[in-house]
Amino acid sequence: MAPSRALSTLLAASLEALAIGAAADDAVALAVALHVPACAVAAFGLRPRLAPRGGAWELALLGGATFFMPLLGLLGCAALTWALPATPLPRRVGSWTITPVPPPSRKSGAGGAGRALGRRDREARMRSVLEARAECPATIRLLRRALRDPDEEVRLLAHAMLEKRTRRDWRRIEALTRQLPEAGPRRGALELRIGSAQWELVRQGLVEGESREHVLEGALAHLRAALASEGHRASLHYLLGRVHLARGETREAEAALRAALSAGLSSKAAAPWLAEIAFVERRLPDLAAACAPGPAVPRLQEFWA
Amino acid sequence: MSGTAERAADVALLLEGTYPYVRGGVGSWVHELVSSLPETTFHLVFLGGRRADHGPLRFELPRNVSGITHHYLFEPSGSPEAARGGRSGFEAAAQLHGALRDRAGASALLPLLERTLGNAAGIGLSDFLADERAWERIRDGYRRDCEGSPFLDYFWTIRTMHAALFGLSSLADRLPAVRAVHAISTGYAGFLGALVARRRGVPFVLTEHGIYTKERKIDLAAAERLPGEDDRTAGLGAGRQLWIRFFEGLGRVAYEAAAVVIALYESNRQRQIQDGAPAARTRVIPNGVDVERFRPLRAARAPEPAPVLGLVGRVVPIKDVMTFLRAMKAVSARLPGAEGWIVGPTSEDEEYATECQVLASQLGLDGRVRFLGFRRPEEVFPSLGLLVLTSVSEAQPLVILEAWASGLPVLATDVGACRVLVEGGEAEDRALGMAGRIAPVADPDAIADAAVELLQDRPGWQAARDAGIRRVEARYTLGQMVDAYRTVYQEAL
Numbered sequence: 001m002a003p004s005r006a007l008s009t010l011l012a013a014s015l016e017a018l019a020i021g022a023a024a025d026d027a028v029a030l031a032v033a034l035h036v037p038a039c040a041v042a043a044f045g046l047r048p049r050l051a052p053r054g055g056a057w058e059l060a061l062l063g064g065a066t067f068f069m070p071l072l073g074l075l076g077c078a079a080l081t082w083a084l085p086a087t088p089l090p091r092r093v094g095s096w097t098i099t100p101v102p103p104p105s106r107k108s109g110a111g112g113a114g115r116a117l118g119r120r121d122r123e124a125r126m127r128s129v130l131e132a133r134a135e136c137p138a139t140i141r142l143l144r145r146a147l148r149d150p151d152e153e154v155r156l157l158a159h160a161m162l163e164k165r166t167r168r169d170w171r172r173i174e175a176l177t178r179q180l181p182e183a184g185p186r187r188g189a190l191e192l193r194i195g196s197a198q199w200e201l202v203r204q205g206l207v208e209g210e211s212r213e214h215v216l217e218g219a220l221a222h223l224r225a226a227l228a229s230e231g232h233r234a235s236l237h238y239l240l241g242r243v244h245l246a247r248g249e250t251r252e253a254e255a256a257l258r259a260a261l262s263a264g265l266s267s268k269a270a271a272p273w274l275a276e277i278a279f280v281e282r283r284l285p286d287l288a289a290a291c292a293p294g295p296a297v298p299r300l301q302e303f304w305a
Numbered sequence: 306m307s308g309t310a311e312r313a314a315d316v317a318l319l320l321e322g323t324y325p326y327v328r329g330g331v332g333s334w335v336h337e338l339v340s341s342l343p344e345t346t347f348h349l350v351f352l353g354g355r356r357a358d359h360g361p362l363r364f365e366l367p368r369n370v371s372g373i374t375h376h377y378l379f380e381p382s383g384s385p386e387a388a389r390g391g392r393s394g395f396e397a398a399a400q401l402h403g404a405l406r407d408r409a410g411a412s413a414l415l416p417l418l419e420r421t422l423g424n425a426a427g428i429g430l431s432d433f434l435a436d437e438r439a440w441e442r443i444r445d446g447y448r449r450d451c452e453g454s455p456f457l458d459y460f461w462t463i464r465t466m467h468a469a470l471f472g473l474s475s476l477a478d479r480l481p482a483v484r485a486v487h488a489i490s491t492g493y494a495g496f497l498g499a500l501v502a503r504r505r506g507v508p509f510v511l512t513e514h515g516i517y518t519k520e521r522k523i524d525l526a527a528a529e530r531l532p533g534e535d536d537r538t539a540g541l542g543a544g545r546q547l548w549i550r551f552f553e554g555l556g557r558v559a560y561e562a563a564a565v566v567i568a569l570y571e572s573n574r575q576r577q578i579q580d581g582a583p584a585a586r587t588r589v590i591p592n593g594v595d596v597e598r599f600r601p602l603r604a605a606r607a608p609e610p611a612p613v614l615g616l617v618g619r620v621v622p623i624k625d626v627m628t629f630l631r632a633m634k635a636v637s638a639r640l641p642g643a644e645g646w647i648v649g650p651t652s653e654d655e656e657y658a659t660e661c662q663v664l665a666s667q668l669g670l671d672g673r674v675r676f677l678g679f680r681r682p683e684e685v686f687p688s689l690g691l692l693v694l695t696s697v698s699e700a701q702p703l704v705i706l707e708a709w710a711s712g713l714p715v716l717a718t719d720v721g722a723c724r725v726l727v728e729g730g731e732a733e734d735r736a737l738g739m740a741g742r743i744a745p746v747a748d749p750d751a752i753a754d755a756a757v758e759l760l761q762d763r764p765g766w767q768a769a770r771d772a773g774i775r776r777v778e779a780r781y782t783l784g785q786m787v788d789a790y791r792t793v794y795q796e797a798l
Contacts, residue, residue, distance in 0.1 A: 147745070147747050147748075148745070152519070152698070152720070153519055153522060155697070155746060159625070159697045159746060159747050160523055163625075167627075170663070170667065174660075174663050174667070177667075207631075209631070209634075209749055209750040210631075210634040210635040210749075210750075210753075211631045211634050211749065214668055214669060218667075
């Protein structure tokens with residue numbers, strides 16, 4: 001428990017005054033014997049303000065500072081004790097409650113194949129690359145990892161598979177974009193499809209760096225263009241939310257996700273992203289609320305795991 | 306086949322899908338080799354897929370080329386020959402397949418191959434296509450290896466891959482007289498070299514720029530879907546495995562038959578040994594360029610590195626032009642005046658080339674990236690500030706040597722011999738300095754970082770340029786390469 005400011009200041013000052021008196025009478029041993037506890041009390045009193053989480057070393061440092069600067073160090077300590085606001089010490093936790101988190105679903109991951117990539121057998125690593133075919137970010141991460149494989153054949157295979165997917169998605173975007181000039185009343189729906197296809201490149205991790213930023217910018221433009229005619233679609237607002245969030249625009253992302261909820265999106269689908277926004281913005285109470293028991297929790301677990 | 310051969314040549318060059326119809330590193334290499342050995346006469350044997358795939362000659366043939374034979378692997382070769390139907394031929398074929406499956410010692414392959422294809426008691430194309438015993442062999446092979454996948458896919462895969470071999474067997478007999486054969490890859494060209502060497506008792510020299518089997522595996526991996534594969538099994542089908550085994554078998558036949566097996570650099574030589582080449586017959590002969598041809602370009606270059614990044618090579622997936630474009634996106638964000646030039650023919654894979662142009666547009670690089678088509682190095686090198694190679698597979702790229710000879714530093718991906726080239730191999734080589742930078746494959750950001758760093762660091766750029774000039778002049782000249790091949794031919798002839 002932290003001593004009160006007044007009590008510690010009074011006690012340190014009294015002891016130090018007695019020490020000075022003893023020193024004046026040439027009773028050096030007594031002076032030191034009184035100076036030491038005075039320093040200790042001053043340091044102990046200042047500790048909650050300067051080093052609230054500190055341990056023995058911080059205490060020793062403060063005590064040393066006052067000990068080697070008789071009177072001056074103590075006065076400094078006292079002044080700081082009164083000048084600085086107190087920082088509360090961390091609340092002691094009685095006992096931890098461990099809640100086991102169930103392992104995330106493996107249905108969309110590439111865990112097994114990922115483990116196989118660590119094997120020494122080249123054929124096993126080749127097979128693991130060939131078998132990585134789920135349309136999900138985990139697959140792309142696995143293929144990118146395989147690009148660093150020490151064996152050139154594994155790298156080439158991973159690259160071929162990665163390029164195959166990337167080219168397929170770019171071709172799709174190009175084909176849709178070519179339809180735009182003659183889309184007529186279908187234009188809004190087409191913009192939505194283009195934006196979705198661009199977002200898919202980003203979601204899967206098929207574009208990185210500057211290209212990713214460029215594609216996100218394009219996706220945002222197409223999705224915004226779709227708003228006029230497709231604004232009733234929850235999926236459009238949801239995608240807008242995801243794109244904004246990927247661009248680090250949390251405020252716009254939250255607004256879009258709320259609009260998606262208003263348009264009929266299930267709270268389960270929006271929960272991970274609202275929680276992510278709360279986390280990024282350090283709104284911890286909102287994050288806790290988003291994680292409160294309910295239907296969205298399994299999805300949140302999967303997301304955060 | 307069409308032939309214009311007039312007289313016996315010293316060397317038959319067996320060329321699969323390259324010179325004189327395809328520009329690129331290997332094509333240029335063959336042209337330089339032939340042009341630099343005027344005392345040797347060459348007969349060119351061009352192996353293509355289909356006639357329609359190849360346009361006009363891309364090189365002016367040197368005077369010491371005595372003739373050219375064209376053979377198209379996947380086109381009917383004219384009227385079918387009469388069936389032979391030799392029982393021993395089918396038995397030899399079964400044994401040959403068994404030996405290939407079991408990865409038997411390569412010395413067993415050539416006699417079996419000859420008994421299968423090489424004499425009157427062997428098998429002819431008509432036997433393979435129409436004889437009941439061929440059907441039974443195919444059926445047995447299906448039951449043994451591929452039961453569960455569609456039989457028709459298996460049947461046509463076997464037919465396609467084997468029919469080409471009968472055509473090559475016939476070609477081996479019809480080629481004009483030559484004193485030696487030199488294949489510039491394994492695969493069909495290497496197989497033909499093995500047949501000619503075996504039947505005519507002439508020496509067979511094999512040079513591999515890349516590793517053919519590895520490159521075919523990559524082609525197969527990149528193929529969308531082979532017969533017998535559905536969405537679930539794409540990439541894993543039996544057909545793909547059959548083709549891989551087939552190309553591995555062709556490679557082993559060629560390695561076994563060759564008197565000399567040449568690689569461009571040491572790690573490829575090790576790979577050849579691993580794949581079945583007898584170590585004692587292997588050797589390394591690095592590429593070389595005509596330094597004097599490029600020397601004047603050094604003076605034509607501006608003293609400051611121009612913010613122009615050039616990818617010089619065919620616009621094909623293996624060069625990973627798309628990664629170059631993505632890297633250019635990152636470079637242009639940091640060097641507003643930067644340009645990317647893609648200098649190379651687009652005809653080999655027009656679909657890919659179109660996709661690259663579309664990608665450049667979709668990334669907002671219009672005006673920043675230019676597709677220039679084929680240009681002579683003299684036309685573009687003086688304007689470039691950096692040669693960039695984003696390839697996912699290379700051997701020992703000639704273009705790197707050409708760039709150095711013209712005073713241009715290089716940024717290359719960590720493939721083939723690129724790291725050894727740029728950073729140096731043994732201590733003496735490393736002492737020549739870093740002649741550019743190496744970046745990981747398919748990593749646009751890393752490539753962009755290295756490019757920007759080199760272009761903005763003038764002393765570093767100059768040091769890389771000087772190291773490149775020193776290295777190419779000391780170790781990779783055309784004279785050194787030609788002397789080495791002159792010795793090989795003298796030993797063979």
